[in-house]
Amino acid sequence: MTTTPLPEHPDFLWRTPEPRSSYDVVIVGAGGHGLATAYYLARNHGITNVAVLEKGWLAGGNMARNTTIIRSNYLWDESAAIYEHALGLWERLPEELDYDFLFSQRGVLNLAHTLQDVREGVRRVNANRLNGVDAQWLEPDEVAKVCPILNVSPRTRYPVLGATFQPRAGIAKHDHVAWALARRADEMGVDLIQGCEVTGFLKDGDRVVGVETSRGRILAGRVGLAAAGHSSVLAERAGVRLPVQSHPLQALVSELHEPVHPTVVMSNHVHVYVSQAHKGELVMGAGVDAYNGYGQRGSFHVIERQMAAAVELFPVFARAHVLRTWGGIVDVTPDASPIIGTTPVENLYVNCGWGTGGFKATPAAGWTFAHTIATGEPHPLNAPFALERFTTGALIDEHGAAAVAH
Amino acid sequence: MLLISCPWCGPRDETEYHYGGQAHVPYPGNPADLTDEEWAGYVFYRDNPKGPFAERWMHGTGCRRWFNVLRDTVSYEVLAAYRLDEPRPEIPQAGGNR
Numbered sequence: 135m136t137t138t139p140l141p142e143h144p145d146f147l148w149r150t151p152e153p154r155s156s157y158d159v160v161i162v163g164a165g166g167h168g169l170a171t172a173y174y175l176a177r178n179h180g181i182t183n184v185a186v187l188e189k190g191w192l193a194g195g196n197m198a199r200n201t202t203i204i205r206s207n208y209l210w211d212e213s214a215a216i217y218e219h220a221l222g223l224w225e226r227l228p229e230e231l232d233y234d235f236l237f238s239q240r241g242v243l244n245l246a247h248t249l250q251d252v253r254e255g256v257r258r259v260n261a262n263r264l265n266g267v268d269a270q271w272l273e274p275d276e277v278a279k280v281c282p283i284l285n286v287s288p289r290t291r292y293p294v295l296g297a298t299f300q301p302r303a304g305i306a307k308h309d310h311v312a313w314a315l316a317r318r319a320d321e322m323g324v325d326l327i328q329g330c331e332v333t334g335f336l337k338d339g340d341r342v343v344g345v346e347t348s349r350g351r352i353l354a355g356r357v358g359l360a361a362a363g364h365s366s367v368l369a370e371r372a373g374v375r376l377p378v379q380s381h382p383l384q385a386l387v388s389e390l391h392e393p394v395h396p397t398v399v400m401s402n403h404v405h406v407y408v409s410q411a412h413k414g415e416l417v418m419g420a421g422v423d424a425y426n427g428y429g430q431r432g433s434f435h436v437i438e439r440q441m442a443a444a445v446e447l448f449p450v451f452a453r454a455h456v457l458r459t460w461g462g463i464v465d466v467t468p469d470a471s472p473i474i475g476t477t478p479v480e481n482l483y484v485n486c487g488w489g490t491g492g493f494k495a496t497p498a499a500g501w502t503f504a505h506t507i508a509t510g511e512p513h514p515l516n517a518p519f520a521l522e523r524f525t526t527g528a529l530i531d532e533h534g535a536a537a538v539a540h
Numbered sequence: 541m542l543l544i545s546c547p548w549c550g551p552r553d554e555t556e557y558h559y560g561g562q563a564h565v566p567y568p569g570n571p572a573d574l575t576d577e578e579w580a581g582y583v584f585y586r587d588n589p590k591g592p593f594a595e596r597w598m599h600g601t602g603c604r605r606w607f608n609v610l611r612d613t614v615s616y617e618v619l620a621a622y623r624l625d626e627p628r629p630e631i632p633q634a635g636g637n638r
Contacts, residue, residue: 424559525580
């Protein structure tokens with residue numbers, strides 16, 4: 135065996151500035167959404183006096199823990215619009231950010247195992263087409279052509295009766311997405327400040343004017359929360375109650391294998407979603423653990439069931455080994471759709487409630503949240519996702535509707 | 541895997557139970573008088589604490605009865621399990637070691 139020398143450690147892609155005493159905009163949370171928000175504040179709105187505060191390290195929360203699936207085949211019009219906008223942005227971001235983050239449009243299959251699944255899938259394909267989202271309904275033999283290692287035999291416990299297919303869906307390298315956004319935001323003047331936990335909010339009456347942090351007080355014209363699982367904990371410190379519940383969501387990877395899995399396969403019914411990362415790991419996720427939790431870990435029986443489902447669907451995986459499992463904290467809303475918009479506190483904005491599906495929306499969350507913060511008004515794409523919908527009743531009920539494995 | 545003590549059946553694995561979310565959320569006493577905001581609060585808003593949380597569980601593969609559990613949402617430690625007609629126990633140490 136020959137050993138190749140390790141590559142040179144890359145130059146740091148962003149500065150490590152000390153926090154200044156005040157900013158036009160402070161974003162709380164330097165995950166994908168926070169970084170995308172900062173990037174689009176600078177790019178689309180010319181607002182560069184911005185700090186992104188991160189209690190841990192950059193992109194170390196759910197951005198480091200997701201299964202990197204990108205798709206836009208959601209049922210409802212409001213969801214299809216924002217996720218399709220995201221997919222359009224994904225398609226041009228590698229060039230725009232001059233960073234190849236391995237966005238691979240290898241398609242996604244959402245399997246149907248019951249007659250109800252079939253009806254739901256066909257309906258969703260039709261809805262997607264009306265909304266300009268690429269979608270096809272595939273019969274089992276066509277499913278097998280897209281993904282030959284998938285067991286479409288009728289002799290399984292839950293046979294594959296068909297699948298929806300979105301060819302433009304895919305995966306991307308999550309860390310590199312964050313680094314690409316961080317580098318460009320930093321170049322445009324945004325301060326990315328890690329190890330800086332927001333412990334409280336400075337308010338003047340009903341208006342937020344800054345934040346208390348573990349590194350001192352920082353004044354802010356506007357504050358945007360992009361803290362995923364900790365959104366409700368943070369918002370409570372600002373006197374805002376959010377209708378979210380934080381749950382552990384687990385995922386796992388196998389050791390490295392030769393490329394065997396050409397696409398992304400999701401199954402709600404047996405509850406697993408699988409792709410193969412560029413390096414070769416099989417990446418699998420499941421539904422959330424039922425209970426509320428902030429521990430970034432869940433119960434083993436959840437991943438045991440997920441692996442059982444994976445082996446049933448992919449007999450070739452039976453002798454793969456689990457290399458690593460982990461958990462993130464996802465904030466789930468009552469209608470499984472996000473909240474992006476204003477809050478009862480003036481100049482405080484919130485982007486949360488993405489539940490199990492925030493990664494795919496990263497660019498659109500940033501695009502719309504930046505617009506909301508910059509103008510004080512929601513972008514047309516996120517207007518339906520306002521906090522007020524839980525009072526008006528205009529829910530966007532994607533539970534079970536969106537091919538979402540909750 | 542959590543180990544939860546059903547008040548009637550004793551300690552059993554988490555997989556025997558069904559989760560029911562926040563406990564001690566009473567139906568509004570005067571439903572006809574509620575505003576939309578108050579209904580939203582009752583229907584959609586629940587506490588989401590980082591630390592001790594009183595929550596409902598149902599022993600699905602056992603006695604099939606609902607009961608309440610006080611559990612730490614960070615350590616996942618089950619601090620107490622108690623019947624629906626019992627008040628939330630006072631656990632002075634709960635959450636104090638973080």
